Amino acid sequence: MRPLELTKRILIYVLAATFLIFAIYPFMFMIGTSFKSMSEFFSNPFSIFPESFTMEHYMSVFHMGLTSYFINSIIITVSAVVLVVMIASLASYPLSRLKFRLNKPLFLLFVAGMMLPIHATLIPIFIMTNNAGIYDTLFALLGPYVAFSLPISIFILTQFMQEIPKELEEAAQIDGANHWKIFSKVIFPNVVPAISTIVIYNFVFLWTEFIFALILIQSPKNMTLPLGLQNFYGEFSINVPGLMAALTLASLPVLLLFILAQERVVKGLSGGAVKG
Incomplete structure (x- = not known):
């Protein structure tokens, strides 16, 4: 050398x-x-x-309601991620495999959603949530979480679906498969790596989301983990080790998930960027 x-x-x-x-x-x-x-x-x-x-600080933070925050975060995060995967995969199939006049404008419209600042939507979303009667419930978070997770998810899945060889789809059509069978039997199994990517990416994003929870949740029993940690900060303003215990437990699932699956995230994002 x-x-x-x-x-x-x-x-x-x-x-x-x-x-x-x-x-x-x-x-x-x-x-x-x-x-x-x-x-x-x-x-x-x-x-x-x-x-x-x-271990006294870990015992004390569980007594202060950390378990409830954990459960709320798991419920809303898993529900939102499942809906995002379903909607994004169904939307990406026609955008990537079917030819129609509004194909490219619709795709660009979804991509433009990635540039929409969250803070610009807080007041309209608060008004809509309040008028719908779901303010201060976990359902209030579901809509914004899904809406702001869809653009990047559709972008990634569309790029992956475009890379699937046309011959597979043509062979399924010869066998008499309709669009639903082609999607479920041919396209979807071939984009499992992309599905894994958006699951990991959106889980990390939604698990740590704070601003919508701050605006749409008020009762302690409905608070998610990031919002609940704000209360721990006040309660442990002097007990710094107690605050560090709460932060450690809150960040552990995301840290472990990202460490174990960071290669899938990078591969999925870079793979989606190549064709776009």
């Missing part, structure tokens, strides 16, 4: 290690602090590894 190439490689490794340290330190600090006692935190607040581990 040439000296210049070796120097470049060493420099890349040094930069990557430095970035890793800056990226992982906040998470290590959060997890380590959650196992500290109050006295240890005040005596040595910036250390990562506690001298003695304690």
